Amino acid sequence: MIRAYHQPKGIDEALSLLKNGAQAVAGATGLYSNRKKLDGELVDITGLGLDGIEVTKGEIRLGACVTLTKLLEADLPGNEGAFLKLVARHITAHTMRNAITLGGNIAHTVFWADMPVALLALDAKLVIARAGEAEKTVAIADALQGAAPWKGGLIVKIIVPIVQGRTFGYERLSKTKNDYAFVTAAASMKLTDGKAKDVRVVLGAIQPKPFRASDIEAALEGKAVDADALAGAAKSALDLPIAPNFRASADYRRDVTSALVRRAVAQAAGQE
Ligand SMILES: Cc1cc2nc3c(=O)[nH]c(=O)nc-3n(C[C@H](O)[C@H](O)[C@H](O)COP(=O)(O)OP(=O)(O)OC[C@H]3O[C@@H](n4cnc5c(N)ncnc54)[C@H](O)[C@@H]3O)c2cc1C
Incomplete structure (x- = not known):
């Protein structure tokens, strides 16, 4: 039951309501899905000016209330901008993308969420605000470990570094285009003299939280991404831990994971 619905005029008012136990509402798509469990006060954060997009020479700074549609319509630079759009386009249907916000997609922390996978591949950072404290910037990798650092506060911004020459790949499999993914796989790297550097391979939807496949990354690092390297990555992916899931057997999802990796x-190596 929703006991009160607050529409604060400023961020400080919102933060003090959140500190006192109220829950943030942005696109409301996740909250609506969990509506039967709702019991408390809601704080609408969509009127706080958290929907800006700033581009500096080295970063894309996205407000937490930027919707997926706004992201898709924005003029974003570099391969990072194109990658964010590629991932946003994969998330459910147009009408839902009008509502879903970046902050909500991260904070909802469901295993199928696409943006946390992409943000790990991008090495993004989150800016977290809480009542009475200075804003904190946390690497997405740390934010996704353990207790969510935004609890009792807010994700206010997502910072994506722009790295010259970084390339990306993104693959997911779902039953229909609008459905949640069985498996998501993201990769990023810098190709220097034909060799892969700073390789990231991130998997989503096979464990409760997205994670980096460090063995696969290490095997690719400093090597040419040729047929043998790709076959090796696909083979190692068969050893990744797959959590039980009602959508498909572990064996099926293991095979899919291998193909998507x-x-x-x-794709990141420019071959597909
Ligand atoms: C039918 C359907 C299909 C979907 N398919 C996909 C899919 O394939 N891939 C995918 O990635 N997503 C998908 N989604 C979206 C996803 O499951 C969540 O519903 C969505 O990401 C939540 O975003 P929101 O802005 O609506 O958040 P809300 O519903 O408003 O909030 C969700 C949670 O996040 C918290 N929160 C929101 N914003 C912040 C913030 N700035 N700081 C701190 N906490 C915050 C809220 O308090 C709440 O706990 C789908 C949703 C539906 C309903």
């Missing part, structure tokens, strides 16, 4: 890495 190969394709995401090949």
